[in-house]
Amino acid sequence: MGNMVALVGRPNVGKSTLFNRLTESRQAIVDETSGVTRDRHYGKADWIGRDFSVIDTGGYVFNSDDVFEGEIRKQVELAIDESNIILFLLDAQEGLSVLDEDVANLLRRSKKNVFIVANKVDNNKIAQNIGEFYTLGLGEVYCVSSINGSGTGELLDAIVAKFDDDEPEVDTDLPKFTVVGRPNVGKSSLINSLLGKDRNIVTSIAGTTRDSIYTRYNNFGFDFLLVDTAGLRKKGKVFENIEFYSVMRSIRAIENCDVCLVMIDAATGIEAQDMNIFRLAEKNRKGIVLLVNKWDLVAKENNTHIEYEKILRERLAPFTDIPIIFISATSKQRIFKALEEAVKVYENRTRRITTSELNRVMLPIIEENPPPTTKGKYIRIKYITQLPTYSPSFVFFCNLPQYVNESYGRFIENRLRENFDFTGVPIQVFFRQK
16 A cells, blocks of 8 residues: 655656556556546556556646756655655666756665666667666666657566565554545644544554554544544645645545545635545545535525535536535534544445345346447346455446447446445446456
């Protein structure tokens, strides 16, 4: 859990091409849920069954066209802070620059696993130029061409070998909840209202990754771990890009939890960054409860919340089957309702449906509404089963899976949701050849 690989290097050495190459195989799977916004700078990758996150630090630095040291230094500090493995990209065609040497100095002091990646090695002649990269004193140089992918396999083998698996596991039988949202939306007020002054009901357990703290909440019949990632960054380290930090922090919290309480501000409604956080949670297949905070400050008509909820669901489509709760973190209005919903969503996410039950319920529905014929071919779905994955996914075995279109997939997902309770949980539906 929580292996984070960061890409650093000066502009135009090919960071984003390599980023796309590392994340594309996975992206194709992750983005099956249509409408997922592709975040250009953060992605999931996997190699020989090990998955990890990749961040392209270049994407987060303002005026990255200016090749001045300050910006690159920030990228490197960011990578050192946020990841356990750093890929330092160099341009094999241009050779070393002064900036590269500065970056190498920072990295040598960092005690992180650093891999030197000589990019744009498109032929053997270029491969002979890389000798000087060894003078940086950062060990082995991996030659790759991100454009055509040569050399990335060896690099990935080496990266995966360095993953730390020996992280102490937190008591995993307890559900892990986290509160995410934009800065100043009221996350800490909610956490303080829950934990209250009565701090003796709270036991802090050091988290698996060094910047997630798990707090056990055991009170009022609830028992869960609250993943808290706040307050760990030293004040002096906050760069101007506060937006980015909140995103990084949300990513961390989301990856380490089971259910995300996504909090938005009632006054501003759902904004682009809220959508990003929501899609990140969905993309990571976490349970989601949407909390509309500061509801006590909104002037109410008789059915304001019904209207409001309708608008929210339109924005969140196609994934609309989620609980929406109107709360006030400071006055504690409905905060226990929020916890009850989170517990329900947690149960939904772990729900297993027997194969016999699935087939009993779903086959008649499919018989009544078979997949539309394509090119004169009839698609017959014969058998359905739930996969043993950590979030609900189902396989529909049929004769011609390649002809099943996306809207039929959504139709199936909606019928599954109507018949079995998966509220708050992203579902995956696969069509496969028997």
